[in-house]
Amino acid sequence: MKKNLVKISLFFSVFMLFSGSISAWDDTGHKVSAFIAWQQMSPEVREKVSGILLNAPEDSHLSVYYNAYESRSDAVKKLDLFMIAATWGDIVRNRDFKTRYANYHKGDWHYADIFWKQENNKAEILKDFPEESGKAIPKLYEIEKILRDSSASESEKAIALAWFLHIGGDIHNPLHNASRVTDIEPKGDQGGNMFYLTPKDAPRRMNLHSFWDSLISRNIPRKNDACDSEYIAEIAGKILENYPLSKMKDRLVLGNYEQWNKDGFSFLPKDVYAADLKRGEMPSPQYEKSSFAVGQQQIVLAGYRLGETLNQIFAAKPETSKVECKIIRRVMYPVSKTRTPDQKMRIALLDLCPENKGMVARPMMSMFINGKIEMFEYDVVKVFDSEAEARKFAKENNITDANYN
DSSP, rough: HHHHHHHHHHHHHHHHHHHTOSSSSSSHHHHHHHHHHHHHHHHHHHHHHHHHHHHHHGGOOOGGGTTTSSSOOOOHHHHHHHHHHHHHHHHEEEEEETTHHHHHHHHSOOOOOEEEEEETEEEEOOOOOSSOOOOOOHHHHHHHHOOOOOTTHHHHHHHHHHHHHHHHHHSSSSSGEEEEEEEEOTTTOOTTTTOSSSSSTOOSSSBBBHHHHHHHHHHHHOOOTTOHHHHHHHHHHHHHHHHHHHGGGGGGGOHHHHHHHHHHHHIIIIIITTOOOOTTTTOOOHHHHHHHHHHHHHHHHHHHHHHHHHHHHSOOOOOSOOOSEEEEEEEEEEOSSSSSOOSSEEEEEESSSSSTTTSSSOOEEEEEEEEEEEEEEEEEEEESHHHHHHHHHHHTTTTBBBOOO
C-alpha cells in the first residue's frame, strides 16, 4: 500500500510539473535536442554545465530534478537534469507555482516572428510590421554573454543555460520564427496558433502550431511507459543515423542567431503552409511524412548547434604563452640553409612554433612570460647581415617582437 501511495504521489508531482505548459517543441522534442547536444559536449563541459545547473536559484526548482539519492549512475542523472533543463522554459509557465512563475516566466522569449505574406508558395516579408515580435534572437545573444562572463554567478548562469537550451530549441521549430499575415489574420496568425486543423465543434481542437510541436512524439510514441533514458535515447539514435554531424556541419553557423531564425523561416512557404494544407482539415499522410522529416532535421540541427556552442563557451582554454611564433633575436650559432655555425652572435629570425615540436633536437631559449621563466625550442628561419636589414624586414613583415641587442 505504501509503495502504491508513493507511485501515486510521484505521478501527481510529475503531472503538476508539466500541466499548464504550452510547449514549443513538446518536451520530447526539446529533450531529444538536449540529448544530441550532450553527445557533442566533451566530458569536461558536461561536468561544468551540470555543476552550473545544480547551483540554480532555489525558487527556480531547477536543481530538484537531480536526485542524488536514487540508485542510477551519476552520469545518467546529470543527463536527465540537462534534458529537463531544456524544457524548463515551458515548465515555468505553470501558474500554480506563483513565485517561480512571477520570477521566471517570459512568454515573449520563445519566438522571433518575421511577419510575412504568402503568394504562390513564396514568402513576401513585411518589413516594419506594426505588431510585436518575440525576443528570442536578442535574448540568445544576451544569454551567451552571461554564459561567457567570468564575473557572472553560477546561479545566474544556471538560469541563462536553461533558457539557452530552451530558446535555442524553440527557434528550430519553423513556426517559432514567423507569423503569416492573411485576410483572416491581418495581425498575423501567431505562428500557426490561429490556423485550426479541426472544426470548431471538435472535442479537442488542434492548430498548425501544436501539430508541429508534437511531430516527434506523435510519430514515435512512447511505448510501455518507457523512461526517458530509453525513449529519448532511441529516438535520438535514429535521428543521428539519418543526419550525422558530417552532413550538417556546414549549417551550424555558431553564434549567428539571426541565421538560425532565417533557417527556420525558410521552411514556411512550401513545407509548413504547403499547397495541400487546408483549414479545418487534418493534413494528408504525405504532409505528415514530409513535416516529420523537416522536424527531425531541425531537432538534430538544434542539438548540434547547442552542443558545439557550449563546447566553445565552457571548454578549458589552453594556457598559451603570450609570445609570437616569429621573433627576432641575437643568438649564438645561428643555423640556416645558407649559413654554417660561426660562433658569433647574429641577429636572426626565429620560429618558436616549429613543425614536429618536441620531436627533434633543437636549440632552446628562455623567455620571461606572465611572471615565469619558460623555455622555447626554435628554428632559425633567416639570418640578417645588419641591424638595419633586420629592422626593415620586421617592419615589412609585421614582426612585433624584435630585440636587436
